[in-house]
Amino acid sequence: MKLARPTILTLRSVALLYLLVLVVVPIVTILYRSFERGLGTFWEWITTPAAISALQVSILIVLITxxxxxxxxxxxxxxxxxxxxxxxxxxxxIVDLPFAVSPVIIGVSLILLWGHGGWLGGIENLGFQVIFALPGMVLATIFVTLPFIVREVEPVxxxxxxxxxxAAATLGASPWQIFSRI
Structure with missing residues (x-):
């Protein structure tokens, strides 16, 4: 079935408008709200100890995750x-689970699993806190992001x-040589 040119243009316009509403409008709104009181006020906001601490924790999570x-x-x-x-x-x-489950449910499950009184919550008695600490944030981030890596590498x-x-195995390469070089 071949669509008429006006129909194609209308469908493209609707798709672009939808994309505009979902992507561009929120970004423009965030930028406007960030700088509406001026660059000096924005700089004061991002140089507070809380903002710097949040940025440091975020960078640390990225460096680990x-x-x-x-x-x-x-x-x-x-x-x-x-x-x-x-x-x-x-x-x-299990790999597809984060795609199907709400992040809120995942967070509650991690609290129930690692929190005080959870199945693995006894680790806090050893002086190692998971929930509401860096290890919990790293676990949650890995749980949510790992499927994206797996689903991108599999087709490749x-x-x-x-x-x-x-061929490498036939020529005498070890499993580690095969993995690292090929």
Whole structure:
């Protein structure tokens, strides 16, 4: 079915307007509200001890989460693409869980799991606090972001196939050499 030119233009206009409302309007609103009292006031807001502390914690979480996501994302992707093991479907479902569950539910679940009186909450008695501390924030961030890594790496691994890995193994490469070089 071929659509008429005015219909195509109308559909494109509606899609662009929808995109404008969802993306551009919130960004412009945030920028306007941030600078409506002037650059000096904005600078005062972002140089408060609370804002600097929040930025430092955010950077620390990124510095911890990104390497862990890379390591675990590649390992899980390799296992799901190259492996044939019982429970593979369960691992697939666990990876997709953050896409299907609200972040609020995830937060409550982490509190119930790691909080005082939770299944793993006894670790606080050893002097190691997870919930409402950096480890809890890192766990929550990894839980939410890891599926994006896995779902991006999986198709790449499927596309490149195993021919190069098999050739390297035939030529005597160790599993670590195959992983690191290919």
């Amino acid at each position: 990104v390497p862990l996501n890379v390591i675990f994302g590649i390992v899980v992707s390799l296992a799901l693409v190259r492996g044939n093991f019982p429970g593979k479907g369960i691992i697939q479902a 691994l499927r596309e490149i196939g195993t021919e190069q890995e098999q």
